[in-house]
Amino acid sequence: MSVFEKGTPFTMKEKNKRLILQCIQDDSPLSRSEIAEKLKISKPTVSSIVEELLQEEWIKEIGARTAGAQGGRRPIQITFNHQARFVIGVDIGGTKTLAAISDLSGNLLATTLFHTQEEVQCGILHKVNMVAKQMLAELNIDEKKVLGIGIGVPGMTNVKDGIVIDAPSLRWKMHPLKHEAEKIFPWPVFIDNDVNVAVLGEQWLGAAKGMSNVVLISIGTGIGCGMILEGNLYRGSSWAAGEIGYFVTDIHQAKQKDDPIYSGYGFLDRHAGGAGIANKASQALKKQSNHPLQEKAVLTAKDVFDYAKSDDPIALKIIEEVIDHIGFAIANVISIINPEVIILGGGISKSADWYLPRLEEIISQFASVPTEVKRSAFGSEIGVLGAVSLVLRERECVLKTLS
Amino acid sequence: MSVFEKGTPFTMKEKNKRLILQCIQDDSPLSRSEIAEKLKISKPTVSSIVEELLQEEWIKEIGARTAGAQGGRRPIQITFNHQARFVIGVDIGGTKTLAAISDLSGNLLATTLFHTQEEVQCGILHKVNMVAKQMLAELNIDEKKVLGIGIGVPGMTNVKDGIVIDAPSLRWKMHPLKHEAEKIFPWPVFIDNDVNVAVLGEQWLGAAKGMSNVVLISIGTGIGCGMILEGNLYRGSSWAAGEIGYFVTDIHQAKQKDDPIYSGYGFLDRHAGGAGIANKASQALKKQSNHPLQEKAVLTAKDVFDYAKSDDPIALKIIEEVIDHIGFAIANVISIINPEVIILGGGISKSADWYLPRLEEIISQFASVPTEVKRSAFGSEIGVLGAVSLVLRERECVLKTLS
DNA sequence: GATTAAGTTAGTAAAGGTAACAAACTAACC
DNA sequence: GGTTAGTTTGTTACCTTTACTAACTTAATC
Numbered sequence: 001m002s003v004f005e006k007g008t009p010f011t012m013k014e015k016n017k018r019l020i021l022q023c024i025q026d027d028s029p030l031s032r033s034e035i036a037e038k039l040k041i042s043k044p045t046v047s048s049i050v051e052e053l054l055q056e057e058w059i060k061e062i063g064a065r066t067a068g069a070q071g072g073r074r075p076i077q078i079t080f081n082h083q084a085r086f087v088i089g090v091d092i093g094g095t096k097t098l099a100a101i102s103d104l105s106g107n108l109l110a111t112t113l114f115h116t117q118e119e120v121q122c123g124i125l126h127k128v129n130m131v132a133k134q135m136l137a138e139l140n141i142d143e144k145k146v147l148g149i150g151i152g153v154p155g156m157t158n159v160k161d162g163i164v165i166d167a168p169s170l171r172w173k174m175h176p177l178k179h180e181a182e183k184i185f186p187w188p189v190f191i192d193n194d195v196n197v198a199v200l201g202e203q204w205l206g207a208a209k210g211m212s213n214v215v216l217i218s219i220g221t222g223i224g225c226g227m228i229l230e231g232n233l234y235r236g237s238s239w240a241a242g243e244i245g246y247f248v249t250d251i252h253q254a255k256q257k258d259d260p261i262y263s264g265y266g267f268l269d270r271h272a273g274g275a276g277i278a279n280k281a282s283q284a285l286k287k288q289s290n291h292p293l294q295e296k297a298v299l300t301a302k303d304v305f306d307y308a309k310s311d312d313p314i315a316l317k318i319i320e321e322v323i324d325h326i327g328f329a330i331a332n333v334i335s336i337i338n339p340e341v342i343i344l345g346g347g348i349s350k351s352a353d354w355y356l357p358r359l360e361e362i363i364s365q366f367a368s369v370p371t372e373v374k375r376s377a378f379g380s381e382i383g384v385l386g387a388v389s390l391v392l393r394e395r396e397c398v399l400k401t402l403s
Numbered sequence: 404m405s406v407f408e409k410g411t412p413f414t415m416k417e418k419n420k421r422l423i424l425q426c427i428q429d430d431s432p433l434s435r436s437e438i439a440e441k442l443k444i445s446k447p448t449v450s451s452i453v454e455e456l457l458q459e460e461w462i463k464e465i466g467a468r469t470a471g472a473q474g475g476r477r478p479i480q481i482t483f484n485h486q487a488r489f490v491i492g493v494d495i496g497g498t499k500t501l502a503a504i505s506d507l508s509g510n511l512l513a514t515t516l517f518h519t520q521e522e523v524q525c526g527i528l529h530k531v532n533m534v535a536k537q538m539l540a541e542l543n544i545d546e547k548k549v550l551g552i553g554i555g556v557p558g559m560t561n562v563k564d565g566i567v568i569d570a571p572s573l574r575w576k577m578h579p580l581k582h583e584a585e586k587i588f589p590w591p592v593f594i595d596n597d598v599n600v601a602v603l604g605e606q607w608l609g610a611a612k613g614m615s616n617v618v619l620i621s622i623g624t625g626i627g628c629g630m631i632l633e634g635n636l637y638r639g640s641s642w643a644a645g646e647i648g649y650f651v652t653d654i655h656q657a658k659q660k661d662d663p664i665y666s667g668y669g670f671l672d673r674h675a676g677g678a679g680i681a682n683k684a685s686q687a688l689k690k691q692s693n694h695p696l697q698e699k700a701v702l703t704a705k706d707v708f709d710y711a712k713s714d715d716p717i718a719l720k721i722i723e724e725v726i727d728h729i730g731f732a733i734a735n736v737i738s739i740i741n742p743e744v745i746i747l748g749g750g751i752s753k754s755a756d757w758y759l760p761r762l763e764e765i766i767s768q769f770a771s772v773p774t775e776v777k778r779s780a781f782g783s784e785i786g787v788l789g790a791v792s793l794v795l796r797e798r799e800c801v802l803k804t805l806s
Numbered sequence: 807g808a809t810t811a812a813g814t815t816a817g818t819a820a821a822g823g824t825a826a827c828a829a830a831c832t833a834a835c836c
Numbered sequence: 837g838g839t840t841a842g843t844t845t846g847t848t849a850c851c852t853t854t855a856c857t858a859a860c861t862t863a864a865t866c
Contacts, residue, residue, distance in 0.1 A: 008415070
């Protein structure tokens with residue numbers, strides 16, 4: 001697709017056009033002459049390509065700047081048109097689904113939230129299509145100006161064939177989501193794992209802006225990570241990269257016969273994931289009497305966290321162990337990947353401030369190189385932002401649409 | 404360097420030229436017309452580029468094939484000229500250094516081995532230069548036909564600036580090897596970590612031929628791994644990727660106060676590396692009497708392995724623990740990287756047959772996806788082969804030399 | 807008005823594409 | 837067995853696209 005493309009005058013021009021647009025997007029406002037200087041492309045070439053981009057509305061002229069101190073003609077300022085095209089981002093979660101319309105700079109112009117489960121029967125995608133069209137109508141955006149729709153899915157995904165291999169919370173197995181979506185939407189469809197999508201978002205506009213090597217660790221029901229390596233999402237040879245829920249951080253415990261094995265969950269999931277925490281807590285409470293948590297009908301990881309924060313000894317012991325497991329897992333990730341930064345995402349990242357010092361202690365002591373750990377820069381919108389970023393990345397071919 | 408290159412008629416031609424040469428290298432013999440068909444480049448363009456490549460001796464015409472069944476002009480067969488240029492590969496090891504002259508297909512035409520330590524004083528590179536020139540003279544190869552020299556170094560290396568950050572066995576710290584080499588050799592110089600170089604070799608011609616996602620795990624004095632991800636060597640954000648010697652596979656043991664810490668070595672190095680094995684064995688023997696290993700003045704990991712193979716209980720217990728640590732470490736690598744294959748390299752890979760079943764057992768039980776584990780396809784020549792591959796990869800610009 | 811910088815116009819060179827053609831072969835036919 | 841039709845390879849001639857250089861116009865400052 002990219003490497004094996006032959007060179008023709010046409011591809012040559014496409015390349016230069018993309019280069020110029022990118023340059024304007026990064027450093028606007030710019031004049032034609034500044035672009036020529038920056039990219040070392042001759043002024044006539046720049047002028048002719050800029051002319052085309054203007055016609056296609058990718059860029060705008062915003063009048064002349066004052067001339068330099070030594071005089072000369074005033075340069076015509078050119079800026080990127082953030083509203084040239086739009087992208088639809090969708091974050092399908094186990095409980096809630098968020099859909100949004102975004103411009104080319106990641107400004108979310110409209111969002112709609114709905115409960116996933118209520119729609120899972122008659123088709124989440126139809127619901128998405130409905131709310132998307134509604135939002136587009138309200139914003140008065142022509143459907144033809146939509147570059148594509150990006151969908152983040154909570155499960156392992158074969159991006160190439162567009163198949164969701166396994167998404168337990170949606171009960172999808174080998175679900176041909178992309179194919180199905182292409183029948184419904186009039187736009188190009190791109191799908192990926194929710195963690196991959198999240199790290200794309202953080203690298204585009206969040207805690208890892210512009211970095212080339214980024215790992216986002218998501219701790220929720222299970223534990224997983226998304227990785228951007230050398231600027232590109234790394235998905236592994238069978239879409240299973242980043243499955244650190246399977247990390248074994250204690251070989252003696254792993255080898256014990258009574259260490260439980262649930263299919264679809266790994267050692268770290270069981271010992272540090274949300275479900276594992278709740279499980280451990282209820283086991284510990286059985287041996288105990290008169291504990292306030294016993295009154296809860298359904299025990300969640302959040303409950304255990306809350307009690308730990310208020311220094312409840314039982315909860316604290318559990319959480320400390322959990323944090324240790326996570327800390328060593330992160331240290332191991334650092335040792336093998338050597339990222340610029342580790343970003344904490346997922347439900348548990350909300351209490352990050354509380355346990356971050358302990359994580360940092362473990363990392364500084366055991367990881368191969370000291371590495372910064374940050375929490376996610378976004379809240380619930382990270383998923384849709386990442387989905388938008390996915391579309392923009394995969395559709396480098398953007399310029400071909402209108403030219 | 405690659406992404407930000409503008410498109411000009413010249414770059415366009417370079418691209419097509421490279422494409423055609425690659426095509427011939429992969430599938431020779433080919434005719435002009437087959438190339439045009441394969442690459443969808445017009446016949447006149449192919450002819451003119453082929454003409455240039457012939458002039459530059461990158462390819463050869465080897466006479467006509469018989470025509471097809473339906474008649475027609477006999478196609479002129481074109482093959483890649485493996486001897487068009489040559490590459491020098493150097494593998495600097497802690498004890499021995501191997502230098503070799505290779506053609507473009509990885510045939511080692513001549514090799515020279517010498518002891519590293521004897522030359523480390525007055526300069527390994529001068530010795531390399533001497534033997535290289537000698538080999539070139541014997542093979543009657545013009546110095547100008549050497550594309551470059553690749554050097555594998557046993558330590559962390561900053562490839563961009565050409566600085567060896569830390570190579571304990573050579574006592575190099577922040578050693579500007581590339582700069583020094585460029586003063587000595589009349590050829591372009593490329594350096595990298597020995598493990599990175601090894602995985603390049605395996606992916607080029609060995610156990611991972613043509614695969615895109617490969618991890619080579621090297622177990623010697625310490626433990627490290629080299630990774631090819633999406634076809635490219637992955638080196639991390641500060642040249643520290645693959646430092647799995649720092650993996651912690653047992654958090655309880657790691658947290659113990661008496662778990663020793665040597666700087667430059669990680670948890671896994673200490674518990675499963677060569678030095679760690681020898682250490683553990685001598686400790687165990689102190690509590691024992693009348694053990695044949697006690698007679699050894701210097702205890703090596705190989706000794707312990709040999710005794711374990713002959714069912715000596717003390718050695719066996721140590722080795723079994725070591726294999727477990729390594730097995731879980733590999734399982735963790737698989738879970739995060741999801742490579743197509745894991746290759747075992749380094750000194751200990753020689754006894755791989757013996758412990759491979761146990762590794763496979765651990766991996767199938769604990770890794771996120773079942774993954775094949777192979778041993779290295781090469782012996783001592785893997786380092787120089789990889790170094791040659793490094794030069795060929797980094798010098799994609801090959802065609803610019805003579806054109 | 808001289809100077810300077812921005813942007814355009816005119817002409818040239820480089821590269822790839824298409825179409826037609828020569829070359830070289832097979833096969834069938836008389 | 838010689839001739840002819842059909843096929844495939846590789847080349848030649850010409851066209852189009854694109855970028856570049858150089859000169860020029862425009863619109864500022866001093």
